[in-house]
Amino acid sequence: MATVSGTSLDGMAAVAVGRRKWVQFGVLGGGLALCLLYLVLPERLVFVREGLIYVGLEVAVVAAIMLGVAWYRPEVPAAWLYIAAGIASWAIGDAIWAAYVMDGKNPFPSAADAFYIPGYVLLAAGLVIAAKRRFAERDTGAILDAVVFVAVVGLVLWIYEIEPMRHGELSLFATTISIAYPLGDLLLLAVVARFMVGGAWQLASFRWLAGAVALALFGDVSIALSDVGHSSLSQRWSNMLILAGVLLFGVAALDPSMRALTQRVYSVAPIPRLRRLVLIAVAALVPAMVLIAQAVRDEPLHVTAVIVATVLTFGGALLRWGGVMGELERTIGRESLLRQYASELLETSGRERLAHLAEQTAQEIVGQGSAELRLTDAHTVGDDPRQVVAEIVVRGERVGELVARAPSGQILRLSEILPTVTNELALALERESLLESERETAATLAEQNEQLRELDKMKDQFVSTVSHELRTPLASMIGYLEVTLDGEVGELNDEQREFLEVVNRNAGRLNKLIEDILFISRVDAGRLSLDPSWVALGELGEASVVTARFAAEKKPVQLALAVEDGLPLYWGDPIRLTQMLDNLLSNAIKFTLADGTVSLSIAGNGDALRVEIADSGVGIPEDEVDRLFERFFRASTGSSAPGTGLGLSIIQSIIQAHGGTIGVRSEVGVGTTFTVDLPLPGMPGAPSQDATEVTT
Amino acid sequence: MTDGTPAAREQPLILAADDDEDLLALVAFRLGRAGYTVLQAHDGEEALELARRELPDLGVFDVMMPKLDGLELTRRLRADEATTGMPIILLTARGQDTDLSEGFDAGADDYLRKPFSPQELSRRVQSMLGRR
Numbered sequence: 001m002a003t004v005s006g007t008s009l010d011g012m013a014a015v016a017v018g019r020r021k022w023v024q025f026g027v028l029g030g031g032l033a034l035c036l037l038y039l040v041l042p043e044r045l046v047f048v049r050e051g052l053i054y055v056g057l058e059v060a061v062v063a064a065i066m067l068g069v070a071w072y073r074p075e076v077p078a079a080w081l082y083i084a085a086g087i088a089s090w091a092i093g094d095a096i097w098a099a100y101v102m103d104g105k106n107p108f109p110s111a112a113d114a115f116y117i118p119g120y121v122l123l124a125a126g127l128v129i130a131a132k133r134r135f136a137e138r139d140t141g142a143i144l145d146a147v148v149f150v151a152v153v154g155l156v157l158w159i160y161e162i163e164p165m166r167h168g169e170l171s172l173f174a175t176t177i178s179i180a181y182p183l184g185d186l187l188l189l190a191v192v193a194r195f196m197v198g199g200a201w202q203l204a205s206f207r208w209l210a211g212a213v214a215l216a217l218f219g220d221v222s223i224a225l226s227d228v229g230h231s232s233l234s235q236r237w238s239n240m241l242i243l244a245g246v247l248l249f250g251v252a253a254l255d256p257s258m259r260a261l262t263q264r265v266y267s268v269a270p271i272p273r274l275r276r277l278v279l280i281a282v283a284a285l286v287p288a289m290v291l292i293a294q295a296v297r298d299e300p301l302h303v304t305a306v307i308v309a310t311v312l313t314f315g316g317a318l319l320r321w322g323g324v325m326g327e328l329e330r331t332i333g334r335e336s337l338l339r340q341y342a343s344e345l346l347e348t349s350g351r352e353r354l355a356h357l358a359e360q361t362a363q364e365i366v367g368q369g370s371a372e373l374r375l376t377d378a379h380t381v382g383d384d385p386r387q388v389v390a391e392i393v394v395r396g397e398r399v400g401e402l403v404a405r406a407p408s409g410q411i412l413r414l415s416e417i418l419p420t421v422t423n424e425l426a427l428a429l430e431r432e433s434l435l436e437s438e439r440e441t442a443a444t445l446a447e448q449n450e451q452l453r454e455l456d457k458m459k460d461q462f463v464s465t466v467s468h469e470l471r472t473p474l475a476s477m478i479g480y481l482e483v484t485l486d487g488e489v490g491e492l493n494d495e496q497r498e499f500l501e502v503v504n505r506n507a508g509r510l511n512k513l514i515e516d517i518l519f520i521s522r523v524d525a526g527r528l529s530l531d532p533s534w535v536a537l538g539e540l541g542e543a544s545v546v547t548a549r550f551a552a553e554k555k556p557v558q559l560a561l562a563v564e565d566g567l568p569l570y571w572g573d574p575i576r577l578t579q580m581l582d583n584l585l586s587n588a589i590k591f592t593l594a595d596g597t598v599s600l601s602i603a604g605n606g607d608a609l610r611v612e613i614a615d616s617g618v619g620i621p622e623d624e625v626d627r628l629f630e631r632f633f634r635a636s637t638g639s640s641a642p643g644t645g646l647g648l649s650i651i652q653s654i655i656q657a658h659g660g661t662i663g664v665r666s667e668v669g670v671g672t673t674f675t676v677d678l679p680l681p682g683m684p685g686a687p688s689q690d691a692t693e694v695t696t
Numbered sequence: 697m698t699d700g701t702p703a704a705r706e707q708p709l710i711l712a713a714d715d716d717e718d719l720l721a722l723v724a725f726r727l728g729r730a731g732y733t734v735l736q737a738h739d740g741e742e743a744l745e746l747a748r749r750e751l752p753d754l755g756v757f758d759v760m761m762p763k764l765d766g767l768e769l770t771r772r773l774r775a776d777e778a779t780t781g782m783p784i785i786l787l788t789a790r791g792q793d794t795d796l797s798e799g800f801d802a803g804a805d806d807y808l809r810k811p812f813s814p815q816e817l818s819r820r821v822q823s824m825l826g827r828r
Binding site: 470472475476488507 | 718725726760812
């Protein structure tokens with residue numbers, strides 16, 4: 001429970017506090033001394049005793065209370081002033097009594113009673129004012145506890161104090177007056193009980209007050225009991241107890257925590273400890289036990305009183321337990337509601353839906369009232385006591401608020417629970433924004449993916465469009481040339497034929513160039529796809545040699561072929577491999593002078609097959625060997641031979657696609673040897689046998 | 697010259713389709729010289745119409761044509777009962793193996809890469825019609 005303690009102090013006041021403490025304990029000590037003195041003073045010093053000491057101490061207490069009020073300035077001084085007035089009333093009554101005693105009289109009732117009884121009322125009034133001020137909410141539970149307690153005490157008082165008075169020999173008026181005292185005590189007790197179950201025990205000032213009332217009660221009861229013959233305590237002792245009680249009122253007022261007694265406290269009544277509930281249940285049984293005790297002791301049975309007390313205590317206990325059960329149920333209900341809310345948050349997505357869910361849950365929690373959740377910048381000022389504002393903070397940033405209106409009795413409870421709702425919402429919103437950014441990233445990636453795919457498609461289309469656009473006119477040229485050269489449109493004279501042959505030849509060159517360029521561009525685009533199968537490299541070599549024979553015989557150049565026996569089958573693309581062999585052979589023939597030789601050998605080489613093409617041609621200068629495979633690179637030694645400069649680059653691409661390597665040895669004027677190693681299947685780099693198509 | 701075909705025609709009818717005027721004329725010329733009557737279409741749609749109307753004995757189609765390309769044209773002719781048995785030779789500027797298999801999947805009987813030899817085309821037409 002939240003309570004506010006004491007006063008706010010600055011440095012200078014700390015010294016004052018120290019001084020005041022001394023005064024307080026001085027009063028206590030002095031007062032106790034006086035009490036003791038009162039007790040022991042001989043009988044004859046009546047004036048000193050009853051007059052000076054008794055009344056004097058009471059007056060001193062009134063002064064002490066005023067001093068306390070002046071020092072600590074409570075918010076509601078009225079409470080203490082009423083208490084002071086009550087004591088002052090008692091003082092006057094005691095003065096009158098002293099006068100009587102000094103005269104040797106002991107009347108009952110007397111004028112003194114006219115001041116005693118109101119004193120109780122004033123004291124009780126002061127305490128009630130303090131209680132009303134202090135407890136902001138009506139704590140039904142605490143009041144019930146107090147009722148039960150008072151009912152039990154009241155029953156006891158009734159049976160043992162009041163009833164005897166009623167059956168006594170005094171007049172009706174006197175009886176009424178004498179009953180007024182225990183009733184007054186009960187009244188004070190009831191208010192103190194209310195304070196106590198409301199949790200004021202922490203305040204030192206209250207402890208003094210409780211002590212005061214307890215002593216006064218004790219004293220009163222002992223007087224009453226001695227009056228009816230039950231008690232052996234002398235009147236002096238009883239009076240001293242009352243005096244000590246009065247003293248404690250003064251000490252209470254001088255305590256720094258006196259201020260807190262009238263300070264409003266906002267707290268949520270907690271679910272009471274089992275201990276208290278058990279006590280209340282026991283209290284409910286007390287009336288019955290009293291009845292039984294009376295029966296056992298053969299005393300007259302006070303059935304009515306017991307019934308009344310039973311009704312009060314039982315009723316109070318039932319209500320209390322029922323209230324507690326209800327409160328427990330509500331709490332459990334709230335807990336499960338919050339749990340459900342938390343799990344629903346996890347399953348919900350979207351800011352609006354999350355906010356809506358939070359608002360609904362808040363609405364359920366608030367019950368009779370309203371709850372509004374806004375994810376805006378709007379700030380609601382939290383002045384209204386019937387309003388709870390809980391802020392929604394996501395990663396340090398305020399994104400909205402939850403405003404709830406409810407009866408003031410619920411405000412405190414709500415202000416403790418609603419932040420839980422908003423905190424959970426904040427977490428969910430944070431999660432949501434993380435998810436959103438993830439979704440955004442995913443969407444961006446998907447978009448970029450799409451774009452890349454589009455680009456890819458465009459590349460493909462470009463290549464095929466270019467391919468078509470270049471080949472179509474060439475097809476016309478070559479087609480028409482063929483038809484013309486075949487004589488289908490008339491005889492050609494020799495010169496015409498010769499010229500057209502030139503055109504044809506160049507058209508052929510152009511065609512070859514276009515093929516090479518398109519091939520290279522496919523390699524660049526990563527579109528070189530192999531279509532591998534099991535091939536006999538030796539046979540491919542043979543076929544290529546046959547193809548090259550025509551060109552070789554023209555120069556003439558001698559062709560030789562050597563294929564090793566028992567070569568394993570090779571897993572590769574036959575068309576590409578043929579292209580490679582054709583290119584290598586035609587290159588070799590091109591760069592070899594008349595009467596030279598070109599030899600092709602295919603053999604095994606460990607894990608690979610080795611293809612070697614050696615020529616006795618013009619050779620390549622040493623410094624150009626490294627650049628040989630560059631595109632459009634023409635060796636200086638072969639400048640007279642026609643070619644695009646793409647051949648070796650294409651050959652290299654094909655070899656690389658098969659996971660192989662190519663090397664060259666050359667000497668100017670002597671010849672060149674190209675060596676190609678193609679790894680056999682299962683070796684690193686070799687085309688895999690699982691896929692029928694391999695794309696570089 | 698061709699052998700006599702079981703058609704009611706004097707000369708076999710060939711449908712040639714190509715969006716390139718020159719190539720179209722070349723094919724018509726060469727096949728005309730070889731003794732066929734050649735219908736000329738400049739795009740796929742025209743070719744489809746002519747094919748359904750005239751029911752030619754063989755088709756020579758360029759693949760890349762506007763409105764309806766050679767592949768789709770082949771598919772549609774295959775799907776149509778009247779023309780489903782017509783032999784088809786595709787002319788293609790794309791020489792990739794994937795393109796060729798695409799052509800066969802569509803239902804073509806043969807293909808020629810561009811640039812092609814008109815003589816070669818004529819030989820293939822002859823052999824295809826000769827089989828009939």
